[in-house]
Amino acid sequence: xxxxxxxxxxxxxxxxATVSKVVNNTGRISDKTKKKVTEIMHELEYHPSSVAAxxxxxxxxxIGVLVPDISNPFFxxxxxxxxxxxxxxxxxxxxxxxxxxxxxxxxxxxVLFKKQVDGIIxxxxxxxxxxxxxxxxxxxxxLMFSIDHPAFSSHVVTTDDVRGGYxxxxxxxxxxxxxxxxIAEIDRVSGRLRLEGLKQSLMDEEIMLDEGLIISSKSKxxxxxxxxxxxxKLENRPTAVFAxxxxxxxxxxxEARKANVSIPxxxxxxxxxxxxxAELTDPGLTTIAQPIPDLxxxxxxxxxxxxxxxxxxxHRIMLSPxxxxxxxxxxxxxM
Amino acid sequence: xxxxxxxxxxxxxxxxATVSKVVNNTGRISDKTKKKVTEIMHELEYHPSSVAAxxxxxxxxxIGVLVPDISNPFFxxxxxxxxxxxxxxxxxxxxxxxxxxxxxxxxxxxVLFKKQVDGIIxxxxxxxxxxxxxxxxxxxxxLMFSIDHPAFSSHVVTTDDVRGGYxxxxxxxxxxxxxxxxIAEIDRVSGRLRLEGLKQSLMDEEIMLDEGLIISSKSKxxxxxxxxxxxxKLENRPTAVFAxxxxxxxxxxxEARKANVSIPxxxxxxxxxxxxxAELTDPGLTTIAQPIPDLxxxxxxxxxxxxxxxxxxxHRIMLSPxxxxxxxxxxxxxM
DNA sequence: CCTAAAAAAGAAAGCGTTTTACCAATTTGT
DNA sequence: ACAAATTGGTAAAACGCTTTCTTTTTTAGG
Numbered sequence: 001x002x003x004x005x006x007x008x009x010x011x012x013x014x015x016x017a018t019v020s021k022v023v024n025n026t027g028r029i030s031d032k033t034k035k036k037v038t039e040i041m042h043e044l045e046y047h048p049s050s051v052a053a054x055x056x057x058x059x060x061x062x063i064g065v066l067v068p069d070i071s072n073p074f075f076x077x078x079x080x081x082x083x084x085x086x087x088x089x090x091x092x093x094x095x096x097x098x099x100x101x102x103x104x105x106x107x108x109x110x111v112l113f114k115k116q117v118d119g120i121i122x123x124x125x126x127x128x129x130x131x132x133x134x135x136x137x138x139x140x141x142x143l144m145f146s147i148d149h150p151a152f153s154s155h156v157v158t159t160d161d162v163r164g165g166y167x168x169x170x171x172x173x174x175x176x177x178x179x180x181x182x183i184a185e186i187d188r189v190s191g192r193l194r195l196e197g198l199k200q201s202l203m204d205e206e207i208m209l210d211e212g213l214i215i216s217s218k219s220k221x222x223x224x225x226x227x228x229x230x231x232x233k234l235e236n237r238p239t240a241v242f243a244x245x246x247x248x249x250x251x252x253x254x255e256a257r258k259a260n261v262s263i264p265x266x267x268x269x270x271x272x273x274x275x276x277x278a279e280l281t282d283p284g285l286t287t288i289a290q291p292i293p294d295l296x297x298x299x300x301x302x303x304x305x306x307x308x309x310x311x312x313x314x315h316r317i318m319l320s321p322x323x324x325x326x327x328x329x330x331x332x333x334x335m
Numbered sequence: 336x337x338x339x340x341x342x343x344x345x346x347x348x349x350x351x352a353t354v355s356k357v358v359n360n361t362g363r364i365s366d367k368t369k370k371k372v373t374e375i376m377h378e379l380e381y382h383p384s385s386v387a388a389x390x391x392x393x394x395x396x397x398i399g400v401l402v403p404d405i406s407n408p409f410f411x412x413x414x415x416x417x418x419x420x421x422x423x424x425x426x427x428x429x430x431x432x433x434x435x436x437x438x439x440x441x442x443x444x445x446v447l448f449k450k451q452v453d454g455i456i457x458x459x460x461x462x463x464x465x466x467x468x469x470x471x472x473x474x475x476x477x478l479m480f481s482i483d484h485p486a487f488s489s490h491v492v493t494t495d496d497v498r499g500g501y502x503x504x505x506x507x508x509x510x511x512x513x514x515x516x517x518i519a520e521i522d523r524v525s526g527r528l529r530l531e532g533l534k535q536s537l538m539d540e541e542i543m544l545d546e547g548l549i550i551s552s553k554s555k556x557x558x559x560x561x562x563x564x565x566x567x568k569l570e571n572r573p574t575a576v577f578a579x580x581x582x583x584x585x586x587x588x589x590e591a592r593k594a595n596v597s598i599p600x601x602x603x604x605x606x607x608x609x610x611x612x613a614e615l616t617d618p619g620l621t622t623i624a625q626p627i628p629d630l631x632x633x634x635x636x637x638x639x640x641x642x643x644x645x646x647x648x649x650h651r652i653m654l655s656p657x658x659x660x661x662x663x664x665x666x667x668x669x670m
Numbered sequence: 671c672c673t674a675a676a677a678a679a680g681a682a683a684g685c686g687t688t689t690t691a692c693c694a695a696t697t698t699g700t
Numbered sequence: 701a702c703a704a705a706t707t708g709g710t711a712a713a714a715c716g717c718t719t720t721c722t723t724t725t726t727t728a729g730g
Contacts, residue, residue, distance in 0.1 A: 076406045111427055
């Protein structure tokens with residue numbers, strides 16, 4: 001069947017220790033035997049078993065990634081970026097969609113632990129960090145991705161949502177908008193932070209955001225439709241809307257069109273996330289892009305750090321998002 | 336550190352064999368000792384190492400999933416469905432995005448082999464099945480998902496693309512369309528099959544699809560735009576367009592609007608895949624839905640079958656897609 | 671040519687399980 | 701009451717590798 005290190009050793013006329021050394025390029029072995037062994041390995045199509053290696057204390061070169069739902073384009077992007085960065089460092093990823101259920105999250109963590117993954121990246125907004133504490137006690141490196149909580153002692157890598165909201169607000173102000181509304185995911189931390197950023201930008205111009213202009217909605221098509229209609233029906237309609245996610249923004253654009261409200265002529269829209277939706281709306285959606293590849297890169301880097309030397313205290317890395325200008329915001333100046 | 340079976344055995348005053356048996360619920364052990372051991376396990380928070388178990392010949396309960404790009408919503412859906420079905424059976428998945436590069440595909444297969452995954456699901460359209468043959472020779476169960484080739488001897492689970500194309504064509508015909516165009520991914524097998532299905536449906540009414548009405552495009556925004564424009568500029572414009580994917584259809588709708596062509600009044604559109612795009616276009620996109628959850632379920636089931644008894648000959652399972660009616664096709668009858 | 675040091679290779683223990691073969695202690699049948 | 705059968709449990713080998721400690725071989729210096 002599958003050849004083992006013994007077969008190779010025997011055929012090459014050396015000990016398994018020697019073979020192991022040439023495989024891992026450790027210890028001292030003469031070029032001659034090195035060559036010989038390498039040849040035999042090819043001949044036999046020998047591939048060392050990571051499983052056996054892991055048992056001796058080596059890493060598994062596998063990291064677990066917990067996301068709420070990979071079929072959501074935003075998390076798909078994240079998974080993709082994480083996978084990419086991980087691969088560059090020689091790691092594979094085990095994907096876990098928790099479906100926002102903390103029970104499933106629990107189960108997956110258990111499985112990952114048993115599989116002896118080298119680390120876990122958590123991008124689910126769990127309500128319950130007791131499980132994380134448990135993992136932490138078990139000394140398995142964790143990294144919180146795009147989520148944060150003062151209680152976390154592990155590494156945290158997030159987008160600076162406040163700044164993102166601020167950027168959006170600042171941009172609208174620069175374009176002459178004074179009367180803006182927001183459709184916010186207020187049940188999520190990131191949603192609240194984005195709102196906070198918007199408020200701060202308006203504050204710069206001494207504008208107070210009226211509570212009536214803050215509409216709550218999850219990032220789901222149905223809810224977003226309702227939220228959009230609320231705004232469109234406002235008697236004193238704002239000149240611009242900041243949507244907490246691109247999906248919400250995309251839905252808003254559609255609803256606006258149905259209501260015969262032109263984007264951006266009658267009302268401007270700005271989104272958040274720069275997912276594929278932003279490119280497919282008409283007009284193209286101006287939005288705040290999360291630096292996902294950078295986030296992923298930092299995340300993997302930090303995680304590998306704490307794999308190398310455990311118990312190093314957790315850093316918090318916050319990357320600034322960036323505004324991507326398309327065509328959904330109208331310039332109100334010099335008109 | 337992490338407690339081992341030895342700690343448990345010692346504390347419970349039994350042998351490790353006994354502990355192993357209660358863990359796996361094998362062999363004979365009295366309820367008394369079973370209870371005792373279980374208690375100790377909880378007390379110590381003992382979790383058996385899958386790695387060690389795998390080394391003794393047990394399965395790893397991990398399957399590899401190769402997709403071209405998980406950030407593509409279609410593959411994200413697939414990954415999600417596969418993960419779901421796998422989890423139900425106690426398996427986890429290692430996600431591998433190959434980025435359409437067969438080199439990367441190769442690397443990943445190598446890694447998966449070394450990690451001793453129990454099976455591999457391949458959803459990448461590789462140009463080169465020699466690698467698959469290699470895997471096959473190594474006796475690792477493979478399953479081709481949504482791709483097919485006469486050369487494959489492993490299990491294959493796909494959508495019936497011909498039927499999908501037929502369904503689309505039939506629907507358009509029923510709505511009175513006689514002059515239809517297609518934007519097809521002719522560089523992909525599935526694209527060609529969908530086209531074939533369309534042709535067959537037209538044939539039923541003795542309509543020959545003019546070659547000039549077949550526009551080639553990949554499922555990318557830029558290419559789709561060009562393709563859309565070609566169709567919109569046709570002097571004798573068709574009454575309906577069948578797009579090989581929802582993304583292409585979505586782009587077409589946008590381009591049509593820009594050209595002041597109303598959907599579905601001036602021209603009807605039908606897509607394929609029923610991804611999130613179909614819900615976000617305006618009007619909603621009528622499209623052919625692949626039965627992804629069912630496909631995934633069959634795929635996992637078949638794969639587990641061939642894990643249980645290897646060398647069973649590969650079946651080909653083809654599931655029929657379904658038409659999802661929204662608002663992008665106009666009824667030309669009785670007008 | 672001999673010895674000491676350096677280099678190369680090997681023996682063996684260990685990693686945490688599973689599993690087979692085996693043994694002791696009960697039960698059972700007669 | 702005694703052999704046979706059943707039950708509950710154990711010792712030990714095996715899985716495929718890494719790594720430390722030794723041993724052997726080679727090289728260099730005098």
